[in-house]
Amino acid sequence: MPRIAGEFALIERYLAPLSVPSEGAFGLKNDAAVLDIAAGDRLVATVDSLVAGRHFLPDDPPDSVARKLLRVSLSDLAAMGAEPVSYLLAASWPLDIEEEWIAVFCQGLAADQATFGVTLVGGDTTATPGPMTLTVTAFGRVRGTRVLDRASLHPGDDLYVSGTVGDAFLGLRYLQGGIDGLTKTARERLAERYRCPEPRVALGQALLERGLATAALDVSDGLAADLGHLLTASGVGAVLRLQDIPLSGPAEEGLALLGEPPEVVLSGGDDYELLFAAAPERLAEIADLSRELSLPITRIGEVCVEAGLSLLDAEQNPVALKSTGWTHF
Amino acid sequence: MPRIAGEFALIERYLAPLSVPSEGAFGLKNDAAVLDIAAGDRLVATVDSLVAGRHFLPDDPPDSVARKLLRVSLSDLAAMGAEPVSYLLAASWPLDIEEEWIAVFCQGLAADQATFGVTLVGGDTTATPGPMTLTVTAFGRVRGTRVLDRASLHPGDDLYVSGTVGDAFLGLRYLQGGIDGLTKTARERLAERYRCPEPRVALGQALLERGLATAALDVSDGLAADLGHLLTASGVGAVLRLQDIPLSGPAEEGLALLGEPPEVVLSGGDDYELLFAAAPERLAEIADLSRELSLPITRIGEVCVEAGLSLLDAEQNPVALKSTGWTHF
Incomplete structure (x- = not known):
């Protein structure tokens, strides 16, 4: 008996519900997501990986790992002045992960989706013999052409x-x-x-x-x-x-x-x-x-x-x- | 003496040159990238992770690992009917990686950027005590509202x-x-x-x-x-x-x-x-x-x-x- 359900069952049980509000996510059944942007808006994208033992502690509660993962990327969007919209999740789970861990992790994602108004629109799950490695690609929007950036420090500021x-x-x-x-x-x-x-x-x-x-x-x-x-x-x-x-x-x-x-x-x-x-x-x-x-x-x-x-x-x-x-x- | 240069030096030396054609990449100095989409186009996004030993062989040539990494995601875009545009790279390098490996890996990315007309627009690099884990988020565009999807199989087709x-x-x-x-x-x-x-x-x-x-x-x-x-x-x-x-x-x-x-x-x-x-x-x-x-x-x-x-x-x-x-x- 496998310790946890297969990839497709996991996606259907835990991840697909997180994508419900987004038509462009196709219920996570497609290879890719469609991101719609209103005329005059610009899309901002950022990617961050967290590795267990380096960016979070292996015994951190799974829901707080999920929230940190999402929030690290939302912080990048914040630094550009963007409004968070959606995200992709690429998860490399360790071979011995328990299904309960994934369930609570997804509860953390759901909580922060509500807090920040974002939706899961796609992803990838793989297994790894190494430490858990979680990667979020977050999307935000800015109105008009300007973004905050890092380029313009002036003496006297x-x-x-x-x-x-x-x-x-x-x-x-x-x-x-x-x-x-x-x-x-x-x-x-x-x-x-x-x-x-x-x-x-x-x-x-x-x-x-x-x-x-x-x-x-x-x-x-x-x-x-x-x-x-x-x-x-x-x-x-x-x-x-x-x-x-x-x-x-x-x-x-x-x-x-x-x-x-x-x-x-x-x-x-x-x-x-x-x-x-x-x-x-x-x-x-x-x-x-x-x-x-x-x-x-x-x-x-x-x-x-x-x-x-x-x-x-x-x-x-x-x-x-x-x-x-x-x-x- | 560290075996390889630090994160910022590596980004500047090998990754930033891959972002040159894209203004929205800010030379990889910003937290996030700006993706511009023409009026009437839709953006398609997909993410895939490759784990060394599971999705490629640890002794595969670094440039072919890079090309496989990119191509797996471009294949997802192809399945949606999208034209490839750009990508984000999240790389978790093993602690003992050689700088030469990264250099040749980036040559592979450069070769396929030319082949497929895509540009690196952002990313994240981390270290991992486990196997190398590489994640690409690829972006493509489709004109108009339709995409290819997986939802419409009809008997007789x-x-x-x-x-x-x-x-x-x-x-x-x-x-x-x-x-x-x-x-x-x-x-x-x-x-x-x-x-x-x-x-x-x-x-x-x-x-x-x-x-x-x-x-x-x-x-x-x-x-x-x-x-x-x-x-x-x-x-x-x-x-x-x-x-x-x-x-x-x-x-x-x-x-x-x-x-x-x-x-x-x-x-x-x-x-x-x-x-x-x-x-x-x-x-x-x-x-x-x-x-x-x-x-x-x-x-x-x-x-x-x-x-x-x-x-x-x-x-x-x-x-x-x-x-x-x-x-x-």
Whole structure:
């Protein structure tokens, strides 16, 4: 007796129901999906793979793995200012996977489909003797011809970040047994931030529609690393103020227990907050947007002419960054 | 010293050049790509993963792995009648991969980009402790509202297949050391058919534009298995004539050496030929199309009311199918 149903049965039982709202998905029976785009809209596409043990923990709950998988791609759409529409799923399941795992995984997809208004429109399932490897291709739309991009950093622009920085990194440290003594609230909050990021979809769309940002990206590999690549590509530098980096209460609690300085959060990945640049005169509009969205948006520094990324403490003294982030590769 | 360059250096060195023709790819520096579609066109999207050791052999030449990867997805587009446009690549490289492997892999992508007129527009690279896992999301376009699909099999329709059947399956058997005594020509031809399928892009587009096919699919898991799923989904059956199944000379040579009957080719995967149904009165037009494309298109049977797939020999006696194909799962 096989441990789980065959590929076609799995697709029919768990995945096809996720495609119901989309005619172009053909109930997942076709080789490909048809994506319809209204006149004047542009389609934005992004692909991300998560590998068990590298991008999520093998014992993470299957529904939270599903949500992280989808949200990592939705975060890419957010960084372009796109409205999420649909996605394709390519899943390489391990040979010994239990059908129950797939069932709960698909419950997570269903929950986030409702949250973000997206629909599964196609996919591929394979077996692998290696770790589970999950790939989502997400589609979004933007109205008109503009998108947010990474290309336009100007000296004098302010740098902003949404939400708080470092929670996911500390959540991973906690889940790996690396922080003792956290309160229950902090444990839950940090673990949740690692397992289930919040793609800043509404923020990205508003930044694009209002023309507020000159460049934007989502922070996946760590704020210092992701900003560093952007600075290099743009041939400019930046100064960040350490005391302005937004930390959550649980993150401060975790750092205190670890005895580590606050700047380590700049090297932590998986936050999926938006980092963006804006002209100084847009400050008040950005504060308004923060209130509208009930989302902290913090000015953390400025773009400058001189190359490199500098971090200053409250006395304007430079703070060394030990590592500029981790890499998934 | 790391064995290979970091993720960003690899992208810049090998992958970004593949994106040059597309403005929407942003030189692969953005999180996502913008796909532009002309008014009146529809976008078709498909995703496929290949896992080393399951869908290609670990010692297959890297450029042929690249071409198979791309062609498997282009074959899905062909089965919908779409014209290939662009693709996203998500690559999970093993930890011990050599940079030279990636370089030659990207040469294969470049060669097929030229052959099929497609461009890399985005992607993701990760590392995996498991087997290499490569995922392509391919995009194509169709003019107008119709696509080829799998939904419309009618009793009385003829069934056709392009090219020849079983070469890839026999190529795999040969590459695994399972066939001794093949001529050099047969060895090369069968191995090539396994490693580098020919997506029937022009055929798919012509079938759609001329309204010739009532249903179409590409044969990936084996003709009997893929047709079987289609028959079940449509609530009809089919009769195939064994003597009409098109076999190449190298395939006949391989079958003779193995001492196996011709029907085994119906259970062999990886051919990526198009299987389609058409009304009997379209016979002459399909013969014309075959000549135009210089591509054999063979009528191999008919759709019937009675459920199930029957295979008849030259004396109209039923031939048993031992296995209805293999599954990637």
